[in-house]
Amino acid sequence: MRHFEYARADSAQQAVAAHGSDREISFLAGGTTLLDLVKLDVMQPDKIVDINGVALDEIERLDDGRLRIGAMVTNTALARDKRVVDDYAVLSQALLAGASTQLRNKATTGGNVMQRVRCPYFRDGVSDCNKREPGSGCAAIGGVNRTVHAVLGTSDACIATHPSDMCVAMAAIGATVEVQGPEGAREIDFADFHLLPGKTPAREHALEPGELITHVVLDAPLEGSRSAYLKLRDRQSYQFALASSAVIVRMDGDTIADARVAMGGVGTKPWRAPEVEAALKGRAASEQLFADAAKLAFENAIAYAHNGYKIPLGQQAIVRNLSDLTAA
Amino acid sequence: MSDKQQSIIGAGVPRIDGPDKLSGRANYAADNLPPNLAYGYGVFSTIASGKVSQLSVDEARKMPGVVDIFHHSHFPTLYHTPSSFAQGNKVEETRLPFEDERVYYEGQFVALVIADTFENARAAARRVKVTYSTDQAVANLDQGVEANGTQAGSGNHDRGDAASAFDSAAATIDVTYRTPVETHNPMEMHASTAWWDDEHLTIFDASQGVVVARNALSKIFAMPPERITVHAPYIGSGFGSKLWTWPHAIATAAVSRELGRPVQLVVPRQQMFTTTGHRPETRQRLRLATDGNGKLVSLRHEAINTTSYTDQYVETCGSVTKSLYRCPNLTVSHETTQVNRGTPTSMRAPGAAPGLFALESAIDEMADAAGVDPVQFRLDNYAERDESQDLDFSSNHIVEATNRAAEKFGWADRNPEIGSMRKGREIVGYGMAACNWEALKRPCDARVSIRADGTAFASCATQDIGTGTYTIVAQAVSDVTGIPIDRITVKLGDSSYPDGPVSGGSWATATTLPAIAGAARKALDEIKRYATGSNGVFAGASGDDLEVADGGLRSADGKLVSFADILEAGRYGSADGEAHTEAADSKYSYRSFGAHFVEVRWDPGISHLRVARVVSAIDVGRVINETTARNQVEGAVVMGIGMGLFEATEYDQRNARPVNNDYAEYVVPVHADQPEIDVILLDHPDLAFNEYGARGIGEIGVTGLAAAIANAVHHATGKRIRELPITLDKLMDDVPQARSA
Ligand SMILES: Cc1cc2nc3c(=O)[nH]c(=O)nc-3n(C[C@H](O)[C@H](O)[C@H](O)COP(=O)(O)OP(=O)(O)OC[C@H]3O[C@@H](n4cnc5c(N)ncnc54)[C@H](O)[C@@H]3O)c2cc1C
């Protein structure tokens, strides 16, 4: 087998120390992304630092109403947590719409934020892929790109979607990523955490080498709001989103007092849609309003050979979610 | 079969191999771990057409645990098999592994690393450096026709004058359908474990046909079949991909002999899309015409399928078209075109599955054009006899199947107007299609022993591929001998047993059971001989006066002696019988029939399509085991849903590489996609076919299902989707086109 060094960390400090910053090193959480890609020879770490022993598996309510989630909290535990179910239904639903029970039992909050793209050209280890082999090109542009390729935030260098469902809910809720690294601790706004591919698709997130995610802190729930996640795909389970929406609304009678909208399956990162939110706020709920607002999200969308349908499908995901949430 | 034991035939006897499978005792090909086992891992071509120009193994050779690395200039000499179905030595890919430096498809073996562990073999395989000289690959059917034209296929048929009848008909349609490559994807990986002792090859192979595999290997290794034993006691399904021997099995055996130690090779999931067969891509032109009374007067079904550069594989899409409907003027033709893909092979209901998608969609389109309800149109046009062979059907209950399924489904409630039926946000679509499959019966040998401990033992070199063959063989032995199921041992999947059939073509039941019953009766004759012999318990009696009862023999005066006591009295260990049964005769056209009715729901607001309900009535002769039979049809319906809505192996048109070659991106139905499935088994014995009156049930359920979905989708949406799978993007309006590159 591919030989790599293996270290086990009992604390965040130890994990960061064991990691260092000079080599190809990976933290091992649930392993559902990492071990897959190591077995495919696509990720080739020299060293793996197992963080399953670090005590980051708590969920706590902070005094300011925010919810602080340890990086090692599993997707299952997070989806079932009562505070999440009650205050952040959209997050619980997004988690449960992802992967399968077995995977969710292993997958962690930090790992989910950090999961890699599902683009088959990235995973085959052979095709031109700027993410895997910077400068080699992007085989997906001009190739098969129906399911896991984006219409928003793409560049000529990369068009892969960010595959996470959980992150779409977090983008809608608003969150802060707490990290610890060789240079100490810092916070990154969730909206700034995932990077657009631009000319450097190999750089996917705002972490510096050796930095460990310790927590994701959700913004306090929007008072009096309702929320839901709607995921559209070919089969009814166990598939990444073709298009999805995370919507949070607060109603004032028939009027939308406040709204948060994010999308999955269509963007190269978890895609918050402020223009949709602005169009909804202060307006009376109606199918026409929803359709007009949803359209705004896709004004700059680019269709590739097989994924043009995601432009209307993404709008449908928003419209249906809004009409269900605002129905009496 | 005997009348007294009627109850065991048809009963829903639970699978006798179930406990072994559930407890993990069942050993599949890769579960065999003989001492000193070495593991193989392939190096697979990353181009689809060209040559290996350089292959460097130096770095790989130095990796831990590596034993040897084989490739085209370092591989033992093997021989070609004639690959004859009649001779029983068929393989689908006749090119031998590592025969030369040519590359015909992506994912072809170009080297094979052998190491002490699987992981070491895999790690080293990734260090083998291969450079290629690459030719422009032919990536799909259209490119194949363009680059290579077509070559004639087989299974063609012509009667009357379809062209002139078409030209003068009252109503006509001329439409073209397409189906993509589908990949079998059985749960169990293709795998082989082989070793040699004293020039005897033993191979545990994930095989649906141990006898044919043995015979093919005997040709390939130029040694007598007696010196080869192929084992496949359990197969984690195959759907056709394990019918014939593939390069990995040949290579495993060859390398094991070369190294003088056991070798195991498991084909990775990615290469199960390339080097172990697939259902080929098809393009099918259907031209139908009716007279003023809605009767078919002309039918042409012209199909092209993709094949490989190394072998000709014909997907006989028109096999059913020849005989399902009455039509005096009919043409069926098959052609192939070469593309850079591995050799295709049979996949559950080969020919009929893609063929009936086209035919049964076209029949609906024709009914529409003729202004007739699609059920009525079929009832008006179903054939009464097989016009292609000029034979009567042995037994055909398609009218009953159609009517019963229609009634159970509630077809009468269908408002034919498109999009007119709604439930909440969903539009309801009703569609139906006929299903059809040839009934086949092959020659077969079998052995049955009744043993002194009161048990029975049956053996046959056929296989149980998960369908329930072990169980129905036990049922047949029990039926003839009266020995209860739990005292019957059944052994299958070993080429040293009496020659049995490949598990394919839905012929295993009709082929195996008569031979098993014959062998059981011979064993009874033998035991009667013991009983009536001079020292026997019925000394002096005639065997004809003894009847089988309660696990023994009973004389006319009521004296009952158990088999065990009869054997004990003569100090016999067992009474054995062997039988040989022949292939089906050609007095009749033997076919199975049925009809699927499907309800789909289309939610246009979120472009969501689902199959909500299926009612299938199936006429397969006598049902031998209610549970496993129903399970076969339900499973086939689920596979048909996959074919209709999801399944397609996608190839990059620039280089012929399969793109979605894993289990996450190759979409098959999951449990949440499985609707209520209501299976009606008509259970009319076809006694002209064999003594059990059973035809076979493995494949028919997948035929027609995709067409029934397509027809229902048309009813719901008004869209006629002629290219599978019916994904949501094909049903959406105003899909933006790609920006020009
Ligand atoms: C078949 C399949 C289907 C799936 N379907 C879905 C789906 O429908 N929706 C969906 O959202 N997801 C899906 N997933 C993805 C799944 O959610 C992710 O694999 C999972 O969340 C990753 O978490 P993990 O703990 O296993 O991460 P790991 O595999 O352990 O790690 C992933 C990456 O994150 C890094 N990492 C992990 N923890 C930290 C940390 N604390 N700080 C810094 N870096 C870290 C690792 O080094 C690695 O690079 C699917 C996965 C599979 C295999």
Ligand code: SF4
């Ligand atoms: S889309 Fe991105 S991940 Fe996929 S091939 Fe292009 S660069 Fe690589």
